[in-house]
Each structure stands twice: as structure tokens, then as C-alpha cells.
Amino acid sequence: MICERTVAENAWQVEEGLYRVLLPLPWSVPFVNAYVVKSDGQYMLVDCGVGTETSLRALGRALKAIGVPPRGLSLLLLTHRHPDHAGAARAVHEHWGGRVLLHGAARRTYPSSAEMLSWAVEEGLVGEALERLRRERREWPEPLPEGLEPLAGDTLRFGAVTFDVVHAPGHCSGQVLLHERNRGWLLSADQILTPLAANVWYQAQGEGDPLGEYLESLEATARIAADLVLPGHAAPWRGGPAQGAQQMLSFQRDYIERVAACVDAAPQTAWQVTERFAASQGGRATDASELAEVLAALVHLGETGRIQRTEERRWIRS
Numbered sequence: 173m174i175c176e177r178t179v180a181e182n183a184w185q186v187e188e189g190l191y192r193v194l195l196p197l198p199w200s201v202p203f204v205n206a207y208v209v210k211s212d213g214q215y216m217l218v219d220c221g222v223g224t225e226t227s228l229r230a231l232g233r234a235l236k237a238i239g240v241p242p243r244g245l246s247l248l249l250l251t252h253r254h255p256d257h258a259g260a261a262r263a264v265h266e267h268w269g270g271r272v273l274l275h276g277a278a279r280r281t282y283p284s285s286a287e288m289l290s291w292a293v294e295e296g297l298v299g300e301a302l303e304r305l306r307r308e309r310r311e312w313p314e315p316l317p318e319g320l321e322p323l324a325g326d327t328l329r330f331g332a333v334t335f336d337v338v339h340a341p342g343h344c345s346g347q348v349l350l351h352e353r354n355r356g357w358l359l360s361a362d363q364i365l366t367p368l369a370a371n372v373w374y375q376a377q378g379e380g381d382p383l384g385e386y387l388e389s390l391e392a393t394a395r396i397a398a399d400l401v402l403p404g405h406a407a408p409w410r411g412g413p414a415q416g417a418q419q420m421l422s423f424q425r426d427y428i429e430r431v432a433a434c435v436d437a438a439p440q441t442a443w444q445v446t447e448r449f450a451a452s453q454g455g456r457a458t459d460a461s462e463l464a465e466v467l468a469a470l471v472h473l474g475e476t477g478r479i480q481r482t483e484e485r486r487w488i489r490s
């Protein structure tokens with residue numbers, strides 16, 4: 173158990189010099205955590221929520237209550253470039269100032285909605301799910317601030333606080349975790365999520381094997397010697413990352429097997445495997461994001477030689 177001291181209705185002091193700010197999301201995952209580190213009278217913000225008015229107001233109230241003066245941020249660090257963590261970066265930078273850092277391996281460009289659509293069609297998406305994707309046509313993620321700097325090196329010094337920067341790809345390329353050895357903190361971004369979920373998407377060509385990278389980075393996370401874990405979407409906990417990382421690893425390994433069981437000798441599109449997978453779990457596939465999740469598992473199974481992709485982009489057992 174940890175005891176957080178309330179600073180504002182959505183902000184808590186977790187430890188001396190460390191604050192958690194809860195920001196609202198307009199999605200089924202209702203909240204994201206941003207963290208404020210204060211050292212030598214300077215303030216650093218880790219992640220900043222989505223760029224909606226509601227979230228920006230909630231962040232503004234929290235920063236004020238914590239004591240951050242106007243334009244008083246020295247640093248905004250983005251753990252990864254997902255809209256719930258980095259969407260507000262430009263607005264926050266304009267309002268609160270400071271340098272903005274994102275890992276050099278983070279993708280700078282994303283497929284446009286037109287490219288997403290042609291990708292989904294190539295992977296066999298049809299029917300209601302295709303219509304939904306066509307209707308949404310959402311361009312994302314939001315543009316990053318001008319002057320964004322690549323986070324380079326394995327350590328980040330901020331006043332008296334020194335973070336080991338741990339590159340943890342899989343959930344998102346260029347995701348980083350911040351480990352403060354002396355204080356025992358691990359800002360774990362979206363590496364360990366509860367409830368357990370696929371957490372990895374494959375949405376375009378040339379993305380390598382993100383699920384394979386996730387398995388590797390989870391193994392490394394389990395070995396990090398930190399006590400206080402500060403995640404992107406749940407309450408912080410004590411006792412280190414090992415148990416959570418191991419649970420996520422078992423979930424992912426089991427998930428890969430459940431997807432593998434849906435591939436057989438007859439060629440199927442990735443969407444057909446997705447529909448079959450959803451049915452095997454007692455549900456129905458309705459969304460392109462489910463296709464992207466299953467595709468991450470298919471690509472990983474392909475990388476490890478257990479299944480194959482035909483020239484017509486169909487999946488079969490090896």
C-alpha cells in the first residue's frame with residue numbers, strides 16, 4: 173500500500189518531490205497518469221494526456237496546486253507517442269514552456285487515415301468493421317511541438333534526480349521507462365497494464381515484430397530493481413515490477429497460443445483469423461484495432477516460423 177497525499181482533486185503527492193496527476197480520457201480507458209518531478213526548485217512533467225479542453229484544464233489545475241508557476245516547466249518528457257500520453261504536448265509546451273523530450277526510436281510519422289484504410293482492406297477487413305473505419309477517418313496522433321528533442325543516452329539528470337532511461341519497445345516503438353535507483357522509483361508508462369490485454373498493435377508495413385520486442389522488454393522489466401512502480405493507467409504500487417511483468421508475459425504467451433490455434437492449413441486473411449479468434453473467446457470481432465492486435469501475434473508467429481504468410485497475404489500453418 174502507498175499513501176498519497178491529496179494536493180488537488182486530481183493530484184497527489186506520492187513521495188517527496190514526486191506527484192501523480194490523473195487526467196481524463198475520452199475513451200473506454202477512462203484515465204491516464206501524468207507525473208511531476210520536483211527537484212532543486214525545477215519541475216519536470218512526464219506525459220501530459222490528450223489535447224482536449226477537459227484534460228488541459230484538469231492538468232492546469234493540478235500543476236497550479238502542485239506549485240508550478242506559469243511557464244514554469246523545465247522539462248516535458250513523453251514516455252511514448254500515444255495520444256493519451258503525448259497528445260497534449262504541443263498545447264502544454266506553449267502554455268508551460270520547457271524542453272520536450274521523446275526517445276529517438278519513437279516514430280515521427282504515422283499512416284494517414286487513407287493509408288490505414290488500404291492497409292485494413294489488404295488484411296481482409298470487410299463489413300461493419302470496415303465501414304466504421306471508413307467513417308472515423310481519424311488523423312492521429314496530434315503533431316508534436318516544434319523544437320522537440322530526441323531523448324539520447326541512458327541517463328537523464330534532473331536536478332538531484334537521476335533517471336536510468338530504459339528503452340522498452342513493443343507497446344509503442346520508442347517507449348521509455350524511467351528508473352531512479354536511489355529513490356527506488358520506476359515510471360513504467362504502459363509496459364505493465366491492468367487489466368491484462370494484448371497491448372500491442374501492428375497496423376502497417378515495416379514495423380518488424382513488435383510483440384517479439386514486447387516479450388523481450390517485459391523480461392528486462394521484470395529484472396529492474398525498483399520498489400515503487402508508477403504506471404500510466406493505474407494506482408502506483410510498492411513491491412517492484414517483477415510480478416506484474418511476469419503476469420503480463422504469461423498473458424502474452426498464452427495470447428499468442430490462442431491466436432496460433434486459430435490458424436490452420438486453409439489460408440485465411442488476418443481479419444478472418446481475427447473473427448475466428450474473437451469467436452473462440454466467446455465474442456465477435458467488430459473493430460480494426462482487434463485486427464491490429466491479432467496481426468501483431470500473427471507477425472510474431474511468422475517470425476518464429478510457426479506459421480507462414482502466403483503471397484496473397486493469407487496465413488497458414490507451417
Ligand SMILES: [Zn+2]
Nearest residue numbers: 254256362404
Ligand atoms: Zn496509455
